[in-house]
Amino acid sequence: MPQYVLTQRLGWLSTYQGMIVPEAAMTFAFGVFLLRQFFLGIPFELEEAARIDGASRWGCFWRIILPLSGPALASLAIFAFMFHWNNLLWPLIVSNTDKTIPVVVGLTRFQGEHGTDWQLLMAASVVATIPVLVAYFAAQRWFVQGIATSGFGGR
Numbered sequence: 001m002p003q004y005v006l007t008q009r010l011g012w013l014s015t016y017q018g019m020i021v022p023e024a025a026m027t028f029a030f031g032v033f034l035l036r037q038f039f040l041g042i043p044f045e046l047e048e049a050a051r052i053d054g055a056s057r058w059g060c061f062w063r064i065i066l067p068l069s070g071p072a073l074a075s076l077a078i079f080a081f082m083f084h085w086n087n088l089l090w091p092l093i094v095s096n097t098d099k100t101i102p103v104v105v106g107l108t109r110f111q112g113e114h115g116t117d118w119q120l121l122m123a124a125s126v127v128a129t130i131p132v133l134v135a136y137f138a139a140q141r142w143f144v145q146g147i148a149t150s151g152f153g154g155r
Contacts, residue, residue, distance in 0.1 A: 007094060014096045023090055027080045034079075038072035039065070074142030081135055103128045 003022045012018030042065060050060045088104050095101045107128060110121040 003090075004093060013094055014100050016100060018094045019091050019100070019102070020084075023084060023087065027083065030079065031076050034076050035069065035072055038069060042068055071142045074139045078135060078139055082132055085132055 007013060007018045007022055010018075012021070046064050046068075047060045050064055051057075055063065085102075086104055087102070088108070091102050091105050092108075095105065103124075107121065107124055110117055110124060
């Protein structure tokens with residue numbers, strides 16, 4: 001409720017920023033947890049060796065930690081994309097016009113009060129799945145590597 005009131009007072013109802021900005025906080029919280037788990041797995045000796053070689057803390061981050069965190073960042077990007085692509089409730093609440101509805105909310109429009117046009121619903125579901133599959137296959141190597149090293153590997 002407070003999220004809706006804030007979005008309304010900012011004048012963001014039926015806009016893309018009204019759908020994106022409030023939901024970014026949840027993605028940020030999940031990202032902090034995922035990246036924290038990954039950073040705990042990076043040996044501290046790597047940073048110590050760079051500090052001995054004369055690198056600053058900022059230089060250690062940019063030259064050592066950030067390049068090593070590619071798999072975790074790719075996993076976070078895939079999870080965030082899939083969550084926001086498949087999100088139904090918040091866009092349904094915030095978006096009141098056909099101009100700003102996402103695909104998942106559009107899929108619910110195929111279900112009528114007196115019947116469902118199953119052929120159109122299934123065809124639209126396949127089309128809605130394509131961007132998620134493309135994103136996953138584009139980053140599959142990073143995704144699997146990130147899951148295995150970030151604490152979600154099920155070991």
